[in-house]
Amino acid sequence: MFSFTLFILLAYLLTYLLYVVATQEIHLDKDIPAIHVPINHNASVKCCFSGGGEVNVSWAVYKVHNRTSSYTNLNNKALKNSSNGIVCHNHALNWVQLNDTGLYLCNLLRKGEELKTHGTYLHVYRPIEKFLPISESAKNNILTMEGVLLLLSVLIPGICQLAKAKTQNNLDRKRVKEEENLYEGLNLDECNSTYHQIQRSQRQGPYQDVGCLIDEDIQLEKP
Numbered sequence: 217m218f219s220f221t222l223f224i225l226l227a228y229l230l231t232y233l234l235y236v237v238a239t240q241e242i243h244l245d246k247d248i249p250a251i252h253v254p255i256n257h258n259a260s261v262k263c264c265f266s267g268g269g270e271v272n273v274s275w276a277v278y279k280v281h282n283r284t285s286s287y288t289n290l291n292n293k294a295l296k297n298s299s300n301g302i303v304c305h306n307h308a309l310n311w312v313q314l315n316d317t318g319l320y321l322c323n324l325l326r327k328g329e330e331l332k333t334h335g336t337y338l339h340v341y342r343p344i345e346k347f348l349p350i351s352e353s354a355k356n357n358i359l360t361m362e363g364v365l366l367l368l369s370v371l372i373p374g375i376c377q378l379a380k381a382k383t384q385n386n387l388d389r390k391r392v393k394e395e396e397n398l399y400e401g402l403n404l405d406e407c408n409s410t411y412h413q414i415q416r417s418q419r420q421g422p423y424q425d426v427g428c429l430i431d432e433d434i435q436l437e438k439p
Contacts, residue, residue: 242324242331243267245302250337259312259340263322263333264304272325273305278335279318289323312340 245264253259265271275290295306309316321335350358 241267242271242326244331244333245304247334248336250339252339252341253312254343255313255340256311259309259316259338260306261309261320261336261338262304262306263335264302265322265324265333266302270326271303274323274325275305275307275320276323277318277320279315281315309338312338314340314342316340 243266245266247263248261251259251261263273273296277288277290279286279288290307295308297304297306305322307320317338317340319335319337322333324331324333
C-alpha cells in the first residue's frame with residue numbers, strides 16, 4: 217500500500233514538473249511577413265508569443281540602405297495585450313517616412329535568455345501622383361466619347377463606300393439603257409442588205425473588165 221501511494225506522488229510530481237517546463241518555454245506565434253504603408257501615414261507592427269512567464273520585450277529594426285546594414289534598438293513604445301494565453305506587443309509608428317522602411321522584430325528576454333521573433337518587414341512607399349487631377353466621372357465621359365468616335369470612324373467610311381457603290385450601279389444601269397435606246401429603231405434586214413452591197417462592191421471594185429467577158433451577156437454596173 218505504501219509503495220502504491222509513493223508511485224502516485226511521483227506521478228503527480230512528474231506531471232507538475234512537465235507543466236512547469238512547458239509553461240516556461242516561449243512559443244512564438246506567426247508574424248505578419250510584410251506590410252505596405254504610404255508615406256505620411258501611420259503604421260503598426262506586432263509580435264505575439266505564449267508561455268515563458270515574465271518576459272521583457274523590446275523592439276529593434278534592421279535596415280539596409282546603400283548596401284550598408286544597420287541594427288537599431290528602439291524605444292519601448294509597445295502596447296501589450298493578451299487573449300487566450302497569447303501575449304501581443306504592438307509597436308506604433310506615426311507619419312512614417314521612406315527611411316522607416318526595414319525589418320521590425322521583437323527581442324524577448326527571460327532570465328538571461330534572449331529570443332528574437334521572425335519580424336515584420338515594413339515597406340514605406342510614395343504613391344504615384346496623378347498627372348492630371350481628373351475625377352472618375354470625367355474619366356467615364358472621356359471613355360464614352362472615345363467609344364463614340366471609334367464607332368463613327370468605323371461607320372462613316374463604310375457608309376461612304378456603300379454610297380459610292382450605289383452611284384456606280386446607277387451609272388451602269390443608265391449606260392445600258394442608253395445603249396438599248398440607241399439600237400431600238402434599227403431594221404436588221406435593211407442593215408444586212410446594205411452590208412452585203414458594201415462587201416460586194418469592195419470585192420469587185422467600181423469598174424468591170426469587159427475584155428474578160430466572152431459569150432456572156434454584158435451587164436455593166438453603173439459606178
